[in-house]
């Protein structure tokens with residue numbers, strides 16, 4: 001099957017090149033630029049790689065603090081459906097006629113790094129509860145989760161649907177783990193003690209464990225609208241368990257953001273539509289972050305708007321002028337078509353290009369769509385979208401070819417390397 005398909009693909013490609021005079025590939029991307037883009041070894045700003053495990057070993061479940069692969073059924077976007085041809089194509093590209101289990105057995109501990117090579121990714125920022133064997137720190141850098149720290153009280157009143165019914169117990173479990181890792185046996189009596197002995201201790205431990213950033217999945221649980229309550233108000237809610245719980249959460253979030261600035265950890269926030277049929281899209285509007293981005297006391301904290309705000313991508317553009325605001329286009333590369341992502345990218349690249357970062361959000365969504373397939377689909381889509389955006393800018397004489405290549409390197413690799421101080 002495979003050689004036939006390859007031959008057919010070459011014929012199709014040949015015909016296409018013949019038709020458009022050799023200046024672009026089948027997608028209209030400038031051919032020379034496409035080759036440059038394909039060569040760049042990327043830094044993936046956000047993904048959920050899964051540790052390879054042998055048969056009989058407990059499967060890795062630490063790829064997300066709030067896994068979305070087991071929620072009440074929703075109408076999945078077409079590109080996310082297991083039976084989608086794009087998923088089958090990605091599987092064939094990665095494994096040929098073979099299967100994942102065989103490849104995993106053959107590659108052993110090198111399986112995940114081999115997979116990165118297939119995606120053209122040099123370094124993957126791995127948003128996971130913990131790292132572990134099979135994800136070596138030479139290629140996989142850690143981004144742990146900080147949400148659990150925001151919910152130290154009884155969360156029952158925040159559970160409005162089956163998605164949140166799945167999520168809050170997981171946050172409570174993770175907070176227990178953070179207590180234990182911090183050597184704290186029970187909820188401290190005062191907010192001051194909690195911030196010091198649990199929150200600060202957890203962030204310091206993450207930093208020591210190699211973390212580059214702290215990730216928040218806040219929009220899955222509540223709005224991104226973070227107020228600025230007084231310490232006294234927050235202390236009262238913490239101590240009594242009564243009053244405005246959101247104010248306490250807001251206070252803790254700001255404390256974490258301030259600490260992250262001091263520790264040189266970036267703050268990653270899910271800013272976009274998300275998984276689950278009850279996801280409240282309006283809670284994830286990037287403009288809700290404006291008070292944080294405009295707060296002089298948080299200017300030393302770097303905020304990265306993970307997933308680039310989709311569908312509010314135009315709202316992101318002006319926010320990029322804030323000196324501490326960055327964006328990646330993960331998830332869009334998984335859910336959306338290349339031409340759609342290209343339009344988003346073009347607006348950002350024409351505005352503040354040094355803040356825009358490539359990312360895949362590689363994620364084990366289903367048995368057919370593993371982190372491997374979703375990572376490859378997103379990497380290919382991201383490269384094509386970038387090629388389309390830059391080709392358009394070149395053809396409209398907004399940028400030179402040299403600048404297009406420079407921008408491609410910035411988006412795929414250099415912006416992230418500079419932000420996180422990577423070698």
Ligand SMILES: [Zn+2]
Nearest residue numbers: 046048127361
């Ligand atoms: Zn993610």
